[in-house]
Amino acid sequence: MSVVSTEIREIQREIRKLLVEKNAIMLAHNYQRDEIQEIADIAGDSLELARKAAETDKEVIVFCGVHFMAESAAILSPQKTVLLPRLEAGCPMADMITAEKLRDKREELGPDIPVVTYVNSSAEVKAESDICCTSANAVAVVNSLPNNEVFMTPDMNLAKYVQRYTDKKISYWKGFCPTHHLLKPEMVTEMQIKHPDAKVVAHPECAPDILDLANHICSTSGMYAYAKKYPEGTFIICTESGILYRLRKENSKATFLHVTEDMICPNMKITSIEDVYESILNMKEVVTVSEPIRSRAKLTLEKMLAVPRGN
Ligand code: 13P
Ligand code: SF4
Secondary structure, eight states: OOOOOHHHHHHHHHHHHHHHHTTEEEEEETTSOHHHHTTOSEEEOHHHHHHHHHHOOOSEEEEESOHHHHHHHHHHOTTSEEEOSOTTOOOTTGGGOOHHHHHHHHHHHOTTSOEEEESSSOHHHHHTSSEEEOTTTHHHHHHHSSOSEEEEESBHHHHHHHHTTOSSEEEEOOBOOHHHHTOOHHHHHHHHHHOTTOEEEEOTTSOHHHHTTOSEEOOHHHHHHHHHTOTTOEEEEESOTTHHHHHHHHOTTSEEEESOTTOOOHHHHSOOHHHHHHHHHHTOOBOOOOTTHHHHHHHHHHHHHTSOOOO
């Protein structure tokens, strides 16, 4: 458990009070800082947060995560006020494809190859797609399509992961997550030598040579479920550092080793607890998506939400 200062405790209490006053819900991604996850109404993976954003009856959604996540909430719930405490919290992978580039790609692919777009993408890119997916449901989404060939964007590693679990032919855009991409197989094997009984758990955004070494591959929330199966287990965790907070909190007898301390997403960590407080107090920064992009992007997210969750 992290040590939290009295000052942070005070800010956390003020945030919780403001949330009630403003009829707001606080959603936090599993990579957010510990003190943010600790007081969120829901901490979860991209799929859980998208579902919650679509379902909530609160008037305001405070999204502690990165821009595409708040944008998805705004797409699904245009009547609500969606706040992103730090507007510059982006996702470099999402920026690796644009709507224009995807339109050109679609022309090249022709009408029979559907485009499956990772939620880590802009609203404009979603609007040019057939259906969205997250790391938790990517295999299920691809397998739900009637076509024998599918194009995935923007994450090539997610596409290669899906290819392992489907007979369909997957082609892909060559985007990647810089945080997951820095992981090299030697870093994993070095840890395995030191901890031979440990289970390697990896996120599908890791490269194939990392996934080859994994005992289990899943979304961030999938890691919580997997850890529960081995209450006294040792795990080598191959994803962003924020995941460790809840893994350790919920499994006090297990040991969680971060494969490398360098796996930190600067965009996920840019939001501080003070930013969250300022955001709710001043109702900033409001994220909106204009029409007709919003309605087209909404269709792709709703189609995804209709597919049952994978892992
Ligand atoms: P999930 O939490 O959906 O597994 O995704 C990880 C991620 O890339 C968030 O940026
Ligand atoms: Fe984007 Fe990777 Fe950061 Fe997730 S961890 S927000 S995919 S850069």
